[in-house]
Amino acid sequence: MICYYRRHMSQPRIVILGGGFAGLFTALDLAGSGEVTLVSDADHFLFTPMLYEYLSGEVEAWHIAPRYDELLEEENVECVEGTVAGVDLHTQTVSLANSARTFNYDVLVLAVGGISNYAGVEGAEEFSLPFRKLAHADNLRHRMVSALDRIPPDMPPQDVRRELTFAIVGAGASGCELSTKMADLLLDAFKRRALHGEPRVLVIEMGDRVVPGMGEQIREFVEDALRQSHVEVHTKTRVVKVTPEEITFEHEGRLETMKTAGVVWTGGVRMNPLIEQLDVEKTKRGLLVVKPTLQLSQHVNIFALGDIAFYPDATPTLAGTAQLAFQQGTLAAQNIKAFNSNNELHTKHFEELGEALSLGTERAAVLTGGKAFGGELARQARFALYTSRLPTWHHRLRVGASWFFGGTAPQPLLPLGLER
Ligand SMILES: Cc1cc2nc3c(=O)[nH]c(=O)nc-3n(C[C@H](O)[C@H](O)[C@H](O)COP(=O)(O)OP(=O)(O)OC[C@H]3O[C@@H](n4cnc5c(N)ncnc54)[C@H](O)[C@@H]3O)c2cc1C
DSSP: OOOOOOTTOSSOEEEEEOOSHHHHHHHHHHTTSSEEEEEESSSBOOOGGGHHHHHHTSSOHHHHOOBHHHHTTTTTEEEEEOOEEEEETTTTEEEETTOOOEEEOSEEEEOOOOEEOOTTOBTHHHHSEEOSSHHHHHHHHHHHHHHHHTOOTTOOHHHHHHHTEEEEEOOSHHHHHHHHHHHHHHHHHHHHHTOSSOOEEEEEOSSSSSSTTSOHHHHHHHHHHHHHTTEEEEOSEEEEEEOSSEEEEEETTEEEEEEOSEEEEOSOEEOOHHHHHOOSOBOTTOOEEBOTTSEETTEEEEEEOGGGEEOTTSOTTTTTSHHHHHHHHHHHHHHHHHHHTTOOOOOOOOOOOOEEEEETTTEEEEEETTEEEEHHHHHHHHHHHHHHHSSSHHHHHHHHHHHHHHOOOOOOOOOGGGOO
């Protein structure tokens, strides 16, 4: 076992890598329990479950992407914006890309999350749009508006349809939420601009059904929303190539190439390169093997959580979710405090807190207590639920008041000069 931890120090140096659900919630719960530094490659947290509403303008950037210095200003946590380039497990040092600054740690929290998985598909990484960050949503909205702006009002419907084809790869929750949102925004823009015909939004899935891994109850709402938003669903279909203007896919041995105005990739998550570099125990998929206390078995002063960690007790449906990551953040903080004071560390069974999917600009589906419901009521319930899940009381209050008094209506796709 390699462990150079200095016990009984007065102010242990706790360095947290990554400020997503796992890292930020650990930092918030740890505040005041040592010299805490949060290193992340952005200056803000991102509440990813509402990135679809940011795309549609139902919410604003400050609602779902508060800055770390605002969230942690009273918590005595140092926030450092930088991309972590490496961790030296022997000298207990973290180094940054493009900066000479290094950080020595007594306790390290690995919470850098995953990255898009393009599964080796030709052209996918170069030419499809990812959808994981605020900037990705901005790029996609810009792409949709530019495509609309290129359509003259007298263009025949079949040509309009070809020019305004968007393909979303992956029909997991993310692909279904995104495709219904995009389709509703485009349909609305068609009416406002009096264009002929309809846009074409496809969701392409290798499996035989949408939202694999979710229960039948919620799938019915998802399928109904896809129909209502006029999204074309292509299951048992594999994307084989993406170019700047086309997508090629294969279904039952037949290849088809289609012109597109944009391909969005929501086809899964893969390991963060920073974690790939670490010489520690991993699963076949490259996830870090952690003890039930969230410690690495060979490095008891290193805790790993969120999308990069394999926690055997988490059900397959909970693995790789925000709800698991923030619950783990609370346990990690509790255990780091116990570790620093030589107390016993805890384990926890993490709860499934239900599902809440945004489906287009007017509907949602919520599964709670084993019961699913949909429509506008579910949309409102989702906003209420997510207000309570945002970080810090202060931020929740500000955002809740803004949604309650200011409303959450979508912002139409206006011509480029008039856009947000
Ligand atoms: C669009 C979208 C919608 C989603 N919707 C839901 C949902 O409705 N419900 C749900 O439960 N889950 C949802 N998820 C999944 C959820 O976001 C993740 O499971 C969760 O964010 C994992 O938390 P994490 O802290 O492990 O990683 P992340 O939240 O990804 O945080 C990792 C952080 O580390 C930073 N980072 C990465 N590499 C480095 C580096 N080298 N140096 C410095 N910083 C680095 C990243 O920028 C990021 O801030 C969604 C994901 C996406 C992309």
